[in-house]
Amino acid sequence: MKALRKFLDKKKPLFQKGGKFAKLQSSFEAFETFLYVPNITSHSGTHIKDAIDLKRTMSVVVLALIPALLFGIYNTGYQHFLSLGKEVLASTPLMDICIYGLIEILPIIVVSYVVGLGIEFAFAQMRGHQVNEGFLVSGMLIPLIMPVGAPLWMVAVSTAFAVVIGKEVFGGTGMNIWNPALVARAFFFFAYPSKMSGDIVWIADKADSFSGATPLAHAATLVDATGEAATSIYTQHLSNVWDMFVGLIPGSIGETSTIAILIGAVILIASGIGSWKIMASVFVGGYTMGAIFNLVGANAYMELIPAWQHLIMGGFAFGAVFMATDPVSAAQTARGKIIYGFLIGFLAVLIRVMNAGFPEAMMLAILLMNTFAPLIDHYVIQGNIKRRLKRVKVNA
Amino acid sequence: MSDKEPLFSAKNRKLLTNPLGSDNPITIQVLGICSALAVTAKLEPAVVMTISVMAVLALANVIVSLLRNTIPSRIRIIVQLVIVAALVILVDQILKAFAYDVSKQLSVFVGLIITNCIIMGRLEAFALGNRPWPAFLDGIGNAAGYGIILVIVAFFRELLGSGTLYGFKVIPQAFYDMGYQNNGLMILPPMALITVGIIIWVQRSRNKALIES
Known part of the structure; x- marks a missing residue:
């Protein structure tokens, strides 16, 4: 950890005013404050002192989403093997079920984060703002409310729409009228209805005879x-x-398990977020x-x-x-x-x-x-x- | 006619070009939005709508300008309405006779040209106080400014929503085979509003003078 801190301190001057990469200052700062609690304090006025800041808040929400995500991964595999027949499901080891789910879901998460954060960083650079933290949560929420078989480019387009129209036009995190993740889903729902409704989309790669309606x-x-x-x-x-x-049951990746969601709810309520x-x-x-x-x-x-x-x-x-x-x-x-x-x-x-x-x-x-x-x-x-x-x- | 000036003097040219950019009726004055949302799902109706509005606006401007000294100001709105209504009916009948399919697509929106705020706005703001020739140019210019936005919006909506342009297929079948799908939201009216919003956004970030405080 110390080595990391040292590395950051060494590189910092490059990104400050007059440095080589001064233009990329907000990107650098975003990474630095993501890794370490910033040591900058306000100088004027009265401030409430609290150890928590926006990035830490977001981390807790992501933590609360983990049970739903893990269950979603398991359920994706479970629904797939179930559609192939009860015997197939019974003879498949738990590990295989989870790996199958992981292979299906991981790309969606990666696409959502890469596209969303890419746009966030680009806007921050262009406007000379700090990079907004809000997408850490949205980027996790978006995959969880997508159908399992969502084509990746559609996820990318929906995410881009949500970040630009749902958030950046209003001025970024904290200024948006609607929940960006839901804007992504609404866009997906109305733009590509065939991939978001009916009974073919909720189970990854299922047997033909199997109905997968929610x-x-x-x-x-x-x-x-x-x-x-x-x-x-x-x-x-x-x-x-x-x-x-x-x-x-079949459904969007993270929404099916009420138990996993309730665990998340307990985390959110206990932490007061x-x-x-x-x-x-x-x-x-x-x-x-x-x-x-x-x-x-x-x-x-x-x-x-x-x-x-x-x-x-x-x-x-x-x-x-x-x-x-x-x-x-x-x-x-x-x-x-x-x-x-x-x-x-x-x-x-x-x-x-x-x-x-x-x-x-x-x-x-x-x-x-x-x-x-x-x-x-x-x-x-x-x-x-x-x-x-x-x-x-x-x-x- | 003592102050004889050339037909296309700098002032007159401005009447034509200003509405295309810095004084655009849709993106700057935010007039005529309703029809801009309604007829822009495809390029063809957007173009026909533009031509219709251009005809109505230019002629109405000229007629009102000719009558400007005889119209009693207390009943001027009614007189203007009668003129516009007559022209709109004319355009509607011509469309029905020569371009029936498009006129069916445009349906009620040709008739609703009469309520298009741009037309009443130009009659009130310009034709009532200017001579016929500038009024004519002003009508053409504003209709063109309205049309250019319509065509831009319709271009993106038709391309992304239906994969066609002016009815011709432009996105190759190979794309669809690879899993590409038309964006259904583009056909729906909200997307027209968002597209107009994006145009306004782009225009104002290029021309900082347009940003209101």
Whole structure:
């Protein structure tokens, strides 16, 4: 470690004003502060002292994503071998399953980071800014919400779109209106629908006869099904709740396992980085809407899917824990967070059930509420001001 | 006509060239956005739309300019509307007669030229206070400035969204065989908005004088 520090100190003058590579200063600084906590302190005004900074915050989020990632790798292999037959799966050692998953998923992660960070560095250089840290998390989130078989160039285009249009046009990390990772997914979803929906994309290289639809896609078919047909769809594809909770179902890479996501949630809440208010209210919102649908029961989807099952299907849990809590695009006020979260869950289930065209509604719900988050904050603050003004008048 | 000036004096030339760049109706004045989003999924409708707007705007400018001293200012908007509406109907009928397919593609948007803010904007801002010839040039210039953005947007949307240009296939089949896919989002209206945004971004970063504080 000391050698590394020495090496950095030796090279530093080259990148400072007057040095040979002065133009690349922000790139150098990005690497240096990534490796070491910067020793620069502010000189004026009052500052809250805390050991944590943006890069450390991001590292914790990436850490929280690791369980979902590891499970995603395992599940990719598991789904592949399962599609070849139960016997094949039983006779394949765990190691092979994981290696298969790794080979499928690693390129997507590499592409996402290389493209995203490349653009971030280019923009930082061009504008003479410091390199933004935000992409450390987005770069990990993007692969986790991609379908397993996503072609790499599509991942690259989506990532580039998300970084440029989702973030850099607004001024970089901290200024974006929407969650960049979700912008990447939304772009992918609308630009290349054939690679993001249907039942062919969720399992890597599967046997032809095997249906690879996600539980959500099966559930969407319930809307038009009645009586016997509906019950059989449910018992065949949707009744294995335990698999759904553990995550042994087809779906985007990181979103299938509710357990792995909950581990991440515990890390985020324990470290104080993710807001438990948002997470909890998203789940409450989703449950409420699910319960309303259960009461209405207008079609088989509303009737057969219990409210709590919505919370473990598709990307609901992943969105609630990792996407909705993005500190930049979420609501900032305490009461705003609860309203924001509740509406995300509420809308996600609403869109999911009412519009069969968008079975994965969590993405749309979060993006929509991202848009409204500043408005919610505005009214919460105004309400607070009004309330306190009233108190002043009473006292006077 | 005491101050006789040449037809293409420097001032008149400016009327033609300014709207193409630093005074563009779409990217600078941000007028006429709705039709720019609606008709730019393909190049052909974009070009036909440009020509239609050019015809309507140039003629309306000339007519209003000729009548400018006789129109009572309190009812001028109605008079302008009548003139524009008559021209739009004319253009619409001509399109239906000679270019039926395109006119079907443009559907309601030819009729909606009448609500295009650029037209009312130019009539109010320029034709009412200038002689017919400059008004004509101003109409041509602004319609061209509008058209150039339409064509740029339509170029990228058609190329990336459908793999064609003006209906001709330009992306070779070999690309598709290798796994290339048309970008479905490009066909959807939001992408037109984003493309216009990118054009504005590029234009303003090249010409710093355009950046508002």
